[in-house]
Amino acid sequence: MKRALHGLLVLVSVTLGLVAWVAWLNVRAELPVDEVMPPTASAQLVAQGAYLAKAGNCMACHTVQGGPPYAGGRGIETPFGVVYSSNLTPDEATGLGLWSPSHFWRAMHHGRSRDGRLLYPAFPYTEYTRVSRADSDALYAYLRSLPPVAQPNRAHDLGWPYRSQAALAVWRALYFKPLDWEAQPAQSAAWNRGAYLVQGLGHCAACHTPRDALGGLDAARPLQGQMLPVQRWYAPSLTDPAEAGVMGWSAEEAVRLLRTGVNQHAVVTGPMAEVVFRSTQHLSDQDLSAMVAYLQALPVQPAEPVAALPSVPVQIKRGAQLYGQHCAACHGEQGEGVPGAYPALAGNRAVTMGQPANLIRMVLQGGYAPATEGNARPHGMPPFRHQLADDEVAAVVSYLRSAWGHQAGPVSTLDLVRDRGAESR
Incomplete structure (x- = not known):
């Protein structure tokens, strides 16, 4: 009986110790947060914040397609469920209207909301923790200058135990540490x-x-x-x-x-x-x-090789026929492409890299390059998901990865079946 009681006390002590350790890791380096609201920001500070918001691509996650800018609500799919972005407009009831610059800094630097809740790392505070306080304040000033939008934040759709603050605290203890950016004096x-x-x-x-x-x-x-x-x-x-x-x-x-x-x-x-x-x-x-x-200046580190089965001549021959029927008109008989319009496929590293996923996605989904000032009307590629069966997509992708001197591995029909299955989930 005494031995069992001793074992229980040890277990309780270890558990309490781990809880205390996780709790400490989640509050380390945090300073008291003040509620002081700043005076009206200068136009220069707001403009700086607007620029930084573009550098951080903040609108992409915090705007629903067709919705008000920065009003949140966009679902960010993760392997653990859907996380919905928050309202960053200065609405007092649903946005940042009652947040002080210190609250915003704590969210950026420590991943903690105004009310003290831990934030999910779909908001990448694991990287934003390096952002300086000055830049955080400029971002805050810009967001405060936006028109307020009353749009309540949506509850995250996460499975158990990922939706609990306790599980999130453990994750943060394992993977997150607040950092202060430090320039490297040996670098330019x-x-x-x-x-x-x-x-x-x-x-x-x-x-x-x-x-x-x-x-x-x-x-x-x-x-x-x-x-x-x-x-x-x-x-x-x-x-x-x-x-x-x-x-x-x-x-x-x-x-x-x-x-x-x-x-x-x-x-x-x-x-x-x-x-x-x-x-x-x-x-x-x-x-x-x-x-x-x-x-x-990053050190060169070759990507890990992707295992591939040997190519099958019949599949490659079928892929060549499909390429001639569906692709050569734009990309050329020899994969040379059309400068300024259709990219060359011969020697294209997107075609030959070990992981063929992006090539498969382009054949299935098609797509466009971004519309930019330097490429205002990009040429697009149509999707072929409804024209080609799985074995045909595998054949044409395998052909591309072996043609014109390429030595990349083929793609099997099973790869396409798995990919479409994952896509439909």
């Missing part, structure tokens, strides 16, 4: 500015860094590529020149891609097209050049 001013934007407001890691089963970023593989689990697009590695690394490009070509969505090497499509459309095309040449300076 441009590199430091680029690192600040890429690691902070740009939150590039949110898509381009692999995550584990609990949704935590893999700190050992920063920016090395990730399959976006719900969208079924692959955010390619920024450290591999064979995927999305820009180490071998000129700085001018890399800046051009971020500003216009196209250059002689690539065309931006999929989720990244929205990033260029809503965010990077609006950034200054100086900031885009700084981001490129940082990205080009």
